[in-house]
Amino acid sequence: MLFDAEFWVAVAFVVFCGIVWRAGGFHQIVAGLDKRGDRVRKELDEARRLREEAAAVLADYQRRRAEAEREAAAIVASAREEAEAAAAEGHARLNEFVERRTRAAEAKIAQAEAQATAEVRAAAAEAAVRVSETILREKVSGEAAQDLIRRSLGEIRTRLRA
Template structure:
């Protein structure tokens, strides 16, 4: 074995080529591979493998085209929906702005009406208070007059009773008869 190793290392040092195996004296290993590939390709052609491959590829291509067409249709539909919802949002914003403006005008009208009503209520209450004060004044004046009249009547009664006697009454009666 050592002799074989020395021979191989010596051959490698001198650049010697080793012998390539051959069958029938002219078929090299590369020829065997080329022949096997040729036979394999011929069998594949005979069995219709290229047609099967192209058919499968065509089916795949048509399926991909169909999916692309569906995707385009879906995209167009999605764009239409997006535009529709964008329009709806814009309309909703306009409606909201209009509603807000209307609510502001209503609130201003309600405030103005409340101010007018408050002014009217205040004026009415002032008038009622003035009427009550005037009625109380009239009542107080009437009561005062009544008390004054009563006091005057009482005083007159006392004076008449003190100063008038039968003699004074006769004189008054005679004057009254004389004036008739």
Template structure:
């Protein structure tokens, strides 16, 4: 209470009424009435414990704000964990995608190499088949030429023998020539 009276005295001393003539503690002085009303108002506030109620409300509000801040901090940490989790997943997925691409490239290169090898083998087979056909055609041509040469030589020999040999010797000479040609061919 001493503090209140000290405050009231300091307020009274600083007012223009203190400089004015006449008594300050008169009910005709409006400054004194305002001071009394203010002191009664402050007394009523203290009597009904309004400052402690306001302090309690402010403490409750501060506790609510603190809880909200703690909740916000917890939610922020949770969000950061979720974000970090998504970043890890994204990196894992990116790694898997890179691995899939690398595997696809390796498989494509292997398939291309296999296709090249298969093409090379196919070309070699076809070349071999063509060479075999050419060799077979050459053999057939050589046989055909030999057969024609043999037929021509038999015909020429027959004509020569027919001109040189008499009619009776012809059949014996022809038989001998045919047997000789047959032996040579086989």
């Protein structure tokens, strides 16, 4: 057993561990592991903080997106209402325009009818006066007849034009 290599490796390991212990190497190893553990803990805390911050930012963006969607929907609804109101107003104006034009056309037609009726009456009165004058001249003669014809024709013209 004294000549086995494993025995001497074990003895050398124990001596090495004693020297390292005497030199304070175990404390340095433990301190290094503690520092590494603290660094890993800080990185985990930082990662947790960043994750919470990212979640808050995500929630904020989702809230803003929802708000923007609501605003967009409100804008679309408002635009639709304005378009409908403008269309209704345009339709009302068009109806009013058509109604005014119709009334104006009816007034012009009534005026033309009245004028045509007056012209027909005047023409009829003139024709009646001429016919009456011709008939009276043929049947009545003399100065009294001429005076009677003038008065009668004047009255006929006045009555027919009225």
